[in-house]
Amino acid sequence: MTFDFEKGDGKNKKLLGGKGAGLCEMTRIGLPVPPGFVISTEVCLEYYKEGEKVPKGLMDEVRDHIRTIEKKTGKKFGDTQNPLLVSVRSGAALSMPGMMDTILNLGLNDETVVGLAKQTGDERFIYDCYRRFIQLFSKIAMQADAEKFDKKIEMLRDRSGAKFDTDLTTETLKKIVKEYKGLCKDETGKELPKDPYMQLGMAIEAVFRSWMGRRAVDYRKFNKITSDMANGTAVNIQTMVFGNRGADSATGVAFTRDPGTGENIFYGEYLTNAQGEDVVAGIRTPKPIVEMREELPKSYEELCKVREILEKHYKEIQDFEFTIEKGKLYLLQTRNGKMNAIATIKTSVDMFNEKLLRKDEALLRIRPDQIEQLLHRAIDPRITAKPVATGLAASPGAASGQVVFDADTAAELGSKGEKVIMVREETKPEDIHGFFAAQGVLTSRGGKTSHAAVVARGMGKPCVSGCEQIKIDSHLRLFTIGEKSIKEAEIITIDGSTGSVYVGDIPTVEPELPKELEQILQWADEKRKLGVRANADTPEDARKARKFGAEGIGLCRTERMFNAVDRLPIVQKMILAESEDERAECLSKLLPIQKNDFVEIFKAMNGLPVTVRLLDPPLHEFLPSMEGLLREITDMKAKNLDTKQKEEIFRKVKGLAEVNPMMGHRGVRLGITNPEIYEMQIRAIIEAAADLIKQGYDVKPEIMIPQVSMASELNSVKQNLERISQEIMKNSGVHVKYSFGTMMEVVRSCLTASKIAEYVEFFSFGTNDLTQGTFSFSREDAENKFLPRYLDQGILAFNPFETLDKEGVGRLMRIDIEDGRRKQTNLKVGICGEHGGDPESVRFCSTLGLNYVSCSVYRVVIARLAAGQEVVKAHDL
């Protein structure tokens, strides 16, 4: 399984690796590539299958290929007069820059070096190559300690009075060669092999080995590269060419368009009389590619042609490497150019306009998750500030503000118009008013789906979570990072797109959506069948959602309204009420407030549906914590204060406490045992709708019940709903057309969907809770305790709270939809919650035939794109 560059299939990256495929393809379309061949990835897999042994027959094939190269180049491997030198490079199906090994100048030994010196007339150059070869080969093929070589050359350089390696004289280089050979022997116990074929065999094996090297394995794990995506590395063996043979020689890297802006200009850098690694070393500053027009006009013209050929051929921006040896241009690599979101968007639209791409192709080029970075405020790119700590990029966007350590202080300062960043170990539902007030949130614990992350994303506020470097001392009201300590009220800036934390007020800039994005979203909208709605709890969010193209609100959480600063005391009084009357009084105070919330949201969404979820969390979430109360009581006792009242509250809070609140007295369970709460909410919704209809608005309320596990629960709530709505319609004389639906977030409701469908017009998957129920994972506990380990050990391939688990949760969804629609063909099925904004999950929802996804406001754009792309892809299949 080895292929001459002329024979390899340039489309088959899986077999030839990215680099090998590129070399074959370029050879095939007539571009100047130094002769060579590829050992396929399958040989690498064979190597591991055989217990790390080079497969039989491989070296015979290699010899044949070398002979072909010898014929093409007129050089001979190991020849003392006109020796052939080759490079040996790794190359997997996916680019893994710097993760695997490369050996250059292979074929040099004490005899060939002499021949080459004579032939090139440049003894210094060739000894420089030789010492580089020895160091690289010893390290990579013979596992010698590279550092020792570095120390050695440093010592000899210093002793010779040279400043840089480039200052080394031929004599010194010869001495280094000699010392290096000794060092290799000392370090590895073996002589550096002289036989070029032996060198080549060892180099090939070294490349194979590097596939399972620590760096490469970690890289694949970190980047979630599975064996489906890249399995084994190919080995590319290619005639050496040199860009350091004088003023008519050069080396460089170029993009067919500007990868930063997407502009259709030739973009790149080069250095004359240099080798690739000189560019990397940073000793000389490379020149912009346009300067080549003056300096090497013939080569520049050739390169411009190459640029055109490559883009036309690949229909994609190419990132390619070239070397000019004594006026002759060689291409050493080409691959698709990595671009930021803006460039990807611009080039997609441009290439469509240039007829290089069809609309579908242009649409598919943008990864939906790339768009995220465009939607939020960012650190001003002109500023170079150094972060003091880094956590997880939990909710994108950048924000500055005073440090506060609790939600109450945040709310207090926030109400005065001050900007604050809430800094906590972790957040809880009772901190919600702090989120409202803060510009952003920083936590020292918790993952990307921790409470802080989820809530912040839902609100579109920046959040850095799990920033373990910061240690919070809430007593002293400060946090420390190493020796540094930051006090309350000091200003910090966080960047939730990168996870960075800065001290001070770092300027940020408002995002500007590139105009081409609108074009692409329009293409996506033309394609997609899946509706896209937003999760929004406030009129501001509703308006923003509309702006991003949301076709309605799929989840309006009423508990966030309960938590607002002006209402929480009433809510708490209602919960702690001693009598039915007292409770009724509190609810009657809440009614006009809730009603007004709905009036504002319905107005903002005039003409579009708004799904309101009735109260979901357990009541104790609105009360102070037991531990806090207990500590308070202790303090009060120490001061001889009367604790009777506090003890009474403690007793009640304890009475409401639950062992597993996630599966406790909440949602519809609460709605049934305490029907007065849902009744108040239903009244607020229907009255708000009736008022607005009178004023000429088009209101489409959808009432949704959380935590349903049985059809009988829905039946019970529905009876109350019908009674109240009929009463209001009768009194107001207005007909309110509402629809009634259920969250699908309890396993049992999915399993009994055909019964449940009898009572409702819509289902909305709450896949966060459904994932919890399906896995028996409590999200918060899982993320703090075992999920990281599971991901690390590969027990889980991905975090099921970020991306839908198709196998388990997805199967339940499928059962649910099939049974539900069989019973009621018009049933509307959606999904709300975090997964609704995850591109992979959106695609899955599209496959399942959902009517819509609903996601946080900022992810609406992402969902639109992902849904449109899915249709194109499905069509392609």
Next chain:
Amino acid sequence: MTFDFEKGDGKNKKLLGGKGAGLCEMTRIGLPVPPGFVISTEVCLEYYKEGEKVPKGLMDEVRDHIRTIEKKTGKKFGDTQNPLLVSVRSGAALSMPGMMDTILNLGLNDETVVGLAKQTGDERFIYDCYRRFIQLFSKIAMQADAEKFDKKIEMLRDRSGAKFDTDLTTETLKKIVKEYKGLCKDETGKELPKDPYMQLGMAIEAVFRSWMGRRAVDYRKFNKITSDMANGTAVNIQTMVFGNRGADSATGVAFTRDPGTGENIFYGEYLTNAQGEDVVAGIRTPKPIVEMREELPKSYEELCKVREILEKHYKEIQDFEFTIEKGKLYLLQTRNGKMNAIATIKTSVDMFNEKLLRKDEALLRIRPDQIEQLLHRAIDPRITAKPVATGLAASPGAASGQVVFDADTAAELGSKGEKVIMVREETKPEDIHGFFAAQGVLTSRGGKTSHAAVVARGMGKPCVSGCEQIKIDSHLRLFTIGEKSIKEAEIITIDGSTGSVYVGDIPTVEPELPKELEQILQWADEKRKLGVRANADTPEDARKARKFGAEGIGLCRTERMFNAVDRLPIVQKMILAESEDERAECLSKLLPIQKNDFVEIFKAMNGLPVTVRLLDPPLHEFLPSMEGLLREITDMKAKNLDTKQKEEIFRKVKGLAEVNPMMGHRGVRLGITNPEIYEMQIRAIIEAAADLIKQGYDVKPEIMIPQVSMASELNSVKQNLERISQEIMKNSGVHVKYSFGTMMEVVRSCLTASKIAEYVEFFSFGTNDLTQGTFSFSREDAENKFLPRYLDQGILAFNPFETLDKEGVGRLMRIDIEDGRRKQTNLKVGICGEHGGDPESVRFCSTLGLNYVSCSVYRVVIARLAAGQEVVKAHDL
């Protein structure tokens, strides 16, 4: 839909009601039944369908039937000379004694009473009938207040100097009749109708109405009688006969065999010259039926024939009512006799031996849950003690002991051989050592599936739960019941079969299993395909389980071993260990202890499989509670003691604390993050097995992993298991044949059974957790917060933690079994946990094709019976 007794289908209780069917059947087989007819239950349903209106045409049919009766009896309805009187009785498909209404002597009015007085020559008798009729009719058909009638007769009786109603003279009775008629008018605004047909129409409607009366509705709810079982009541209209017409008249009730012992003797009571209600009134003491042989020899002989005919015909013990009017015997009702467990068992075996029943029929006669009462110690039936409080009968059996209020005291006293009853508000996993030490448990909170109930049942110890009358003051070390207070160390007795709590040491008796039960269980064993195993954690339980016929241990919980008094400190030290070494040291101390546990259990189950579940609960369950620690620290601070160490423990406990521990860091999750714990347990199991095999024992260990949601989890544990077991086998030179399996208690594992089946030899359903996950109900929170309300409102028809939810959980189980067996045809599938001992759930498991159920030791017998019966029933269908 009305039927003459000669025409009705005596098998169709659903249509004719139990009483009507019995009357028709007896008429058909030639027994002397006074002529009459039945209005079917369908007419009652029609009545409600029409909005509580008597269906058209009904009264025409009734008139036809009355004319038929008139022909048969020669009497005439409403005739002044020879009037016909009838009774109007309700009768649903299921017996609901006393819940619905009956009117006797209908047809009396001011004219017919005179005719009858003449005809019978007994004026007093007939006016007594008349006044009874007026009172009953006014109350039932005209909704008058019955109490007013009672007061009236009381007054007139007192005034006339009579002591009992029987002492009333004819004159007084006539006066009462007059006053009653006036009272009826005053109370209802209407005259008592004279027209017998009007009386009859009103009486029929009253019976229909009584079906939805408060009493009847509550009765059906309480007894879980659904509309499938009984829907609507029939109305039986029958010629009146009188047992109070002199010394040759009598009335009585008889059983064809003794319902208390099951002995084949004629059993019953009678009164001469009496009506049915005289027996109930208790003024005269009825005589045993044998005395009739002397007193009314002819009638006795007739009755003995009836007894024989009835039993042969019904193939069931009959409970029948009769009246003898002037020497002539009439049968008024027959139904299957209600018997206690012992009688049911004895009669089954007897009737099989007498060839009255086939084996299958005999086997089906015993309700499995009836057997429960036979398996436990009971209060000595010769003692008449009055309970001081009553809670829920949570775990059967009776026990006495000193009151203790915490597990530590229980353990301390228990270790000294003292008998204690642990009394707590509710129990928690950390109280487990208290359960081991106590004779029984009494809690003031929690239902029949609360922690206390489940653990006690698992151990076969008596438990009374949710005894809300008792108020515990753990500070004063006492509990109160109203004014009464019981201090620690006082003796109490609890009866978990009835829920009764007694003060003092009430003698109890050891249960004696009737010898016939063995016979019946043998029949069940012949039939059943479902295996029956026991849940047992100790050698004693294992031995007991074998005695009850368990075919292995289906669940041996290792955490109970961790909780034992001598181990808990080591376990806690292990959890709190600062270093890997310290933890390893603790585990190495636990290893020999665990190993010995297994040695003893394997010995006891020699030749039978033992399924050992590796550690399941989260580690914090083994540590003190946060609240307790916090209070301790507060106390210590008040005393100026050094709290540093406690604070450190508090910090650790807090670190381990979880938001939803049920779905947290436990089971296999813990096994993967802390592999050293499972490794120790695996080592203990395999080493124990190896040692015993060397000694010649036949050991069949099955290693079971809890909380699995993904195949990858099992893969990870399996690798460790194989490594360790191979190492032990190599070192010991013994081959240990073990099998590897998983709990099926997480929804996702059911949904991905085909993948999971690749790694295991068996599945064992943990339907408690599976029910929690499917409903999103946290059992403890549900039972304390909303489950009672759900059951009360009929949102749930049954408690899914007691009886398997076939629709939801059952569907998951079906998916799981089908997918699992498709992948691996030999897959063994069982169920362990509470549902495994619930007869209804056992039947369902049999239908699903499970290999075995495993239940608490005492329920093994119940499961054997239920499983055998299910096969017979399935065969019948």
